[in-house]
Amino acid sequence: MVNIAVLGYGTVGSGVVEVIRTNGKQINRRIGNELNIKYVLDLRDFPGDPVSDILVHDYTKIIDDPEVDIVVEVMGGIEPAYTFVKTALERGKCVVTSNKELVAKHGAEFLSMAKIRNINFLFEASVGGGIPIIRPINSSLTADIIEEITGILNGTTNYILSKMYFDGADYDEVLRDAQAKGYAERHPEADVEGFDACRKIAILSSLISGQQVDYEDIYTEGITEITSRDISYARKLGMQIKLLASSKRNDDSLSAIVAPFLLKQDHPLYGVNDVYNAIFVRGKFLGDAMFYGQGAGKYPTASAVVADVVDAAKHLHRNIMTMWEERKLNLVDSGSVCRRFFVRLEGNGQEQLADIKRCFGSVDFVDAGFQDELAFITPVMTEDTYREKAADMSGILHMIRVEEPR
């Protein structure tokens, strides 16, 4: 028998219990052993719930039980998750987690602890929910050099941007609708400011570089400034605005960013709408690949957690992961990255036209029928150059980066 303890009986935790109980027969066949949920840890009581018999409030009960082989951490947040996971690994228990914040911050440390003890720390569900991406990167794509990984990694913001694009609605209105439907939190900052996507691209960047990428180092911009006018221009350009989290190889380093981008129709991520997530990967030999699916939600996330539990149970005393050292990777200075910029400028007179020509030279104007402003796409330049030139102009309403056809 393989005994597991589930820390946290919230959305994901209850999903994990349900998936294991529903698919138990098949799971046991795959493992070649019987999987048993011995404990569920939560501060709350759940009277009448089938887990009430195995519910505990005290983590020491789990950590002191030598029969517990695998600890499943689905509480979220840094503490007490960090202490719980660390203690579990110290006691030789495998850990499976869906906690992106914890993985982004302490993944390298936990992986190294697991390696020394010949056990496993697995975190497939921390990026892309149900989409298998960590394991493909770690195994299928290991023989290759990953040159780019760019994802739509947050379902809430993708839902909001899709609604704005297809229904022509305003940001605030769509956000309220998303909150009513449960697609957005009451305090949506982690999603709409790009923090969630930033944690996830930090994890993926660490995996493809093999070194620690600190999420604090990644330039991050959310979608709160996107207006229905921006969307009108995007539609006029035959493009969509997507919140991209992207990491591109640059010699021995990576350049990483989270920001809204204008995407052309031929980009593989163009058609990824609503709450779906997708991750585009370019390998030196593999070429282009994409992984698409439900990036969040109770059951997709739970199914990824349980897949890790199965893997952990099959490799109880054999380390199967992973190239991610604690040594920090210094990212490429974001100011040196080249691209084009879509810019909207207040006013529509000779003065503005002259200003644009003076600062940006020859630009591509975009007319979406608004009389009180000018919009254009700059030539290719570095972020630093753009910032310099933009500082020299007055009346810039908004700037959105353009993701070039690759």
Add this chain to the structure above:
Amino acid sequence: MVNIAVLGYGTVGSGVVEVIRTNGKQINRRIGNELNIKYVLDLRDFPGDPVSDILVHDYTKIIDDPEVDIVVEVMGGIEPAYTFVKTALERGKCVVTSNKELVAKHGAEFLSMAKIRNINFLFEASVGGGIPIIRPINSSLTADIIEEITGILNGTTNYILSKMYFDGADYDEVLRDAQAKGYAERHPEADVEGFDACRKIAILSSLISGQQVDYEDIYTEGITEITSRDISYARKLGMQIKLLASSKRNDDSLSAIVAPFLLKQDHPLYGVNDVYNAIFVRGKFLGDAMFYGQGAGKYPTASAVVADVVDAAKHLHRNIMTMWEERKLNLVDSGSVCRRFFVRLEGNGQEQLADIKRCFGSVDFVDAGFQDELAFITPVMTEDTYREKAADMSGILHMIRVEEPR
């Protein structure tokens, strides 16, 4: 040192050698050991080629060398590949292959041989080229019940259908162009008749059912009958015609088919064009996921082969695969599957209209501006019912199945 022998120095074989030599440092780091190509087997000589030093013409030299740990079979075809792979496994050597025909026919046998000997038989590159799909099915998705797997699994036919759709060209013309560009073989039957896609969906069906699915049992229809008129109707319907290879769960069995289908724009496979492949997976808990990438080509395929080599090298004496028994799965009778059918009928008179009403009841007519025929989509019915009714009519020009919005 881990020694490998590469059987076949054709497109994929030379790609494998190149990927290993180019990424050797990284590969060795991943394996934690030095990977060495000890032999390349080919009947031909390659004077001046870097492999000429290690080239052998006689397989016994490889099989009798106890230092060879992994045999990489990239010759294709059933014989002598079957004998070579079988002998290698008997001698305790791991085998990696990209040979879909061999895997579809003998995968279960080889997996069972490998399991008994605690070694591995790996075949990621046999389906979807560089797209990681076998390993995700085998690990990431194991905790779930896969309810559907539907793919665009053949790049040649997808290229032809995309060209017909976007350029409005005729089948024969596009085929010639594809042959000239090297996207289609001089004898293109295996691709255009659907045989290649059929082998691949047989492999995927075996993996998601855990039993042997014989490709001879899968109803298979190619794209040779698709005309530019069919494409005009598809465009009119806002749909695309794609060669789908599909397997859907039906209680304890599967229904499987390879045929051209009309797909709506909201289907995840709708936007997969040119030589790209994609595989749509629906899991009971996972929900919908899709894997997209280059399904063929020297380097994408080679990178998948090398990923398997890395995995085999990391698990030299430990079996990591797979649920696929030799016991045969009896597929659901294809005649009992329900769907709608797009039909084109010769003539455009009262007689035809009456005939349609008599046979199919109330249908949805489609007008693409052709005066000499009628086209319509039937209500939902079984394949058997459709065949019965169609036999009762005269002048049916063509029928294409409709893949319903899921």
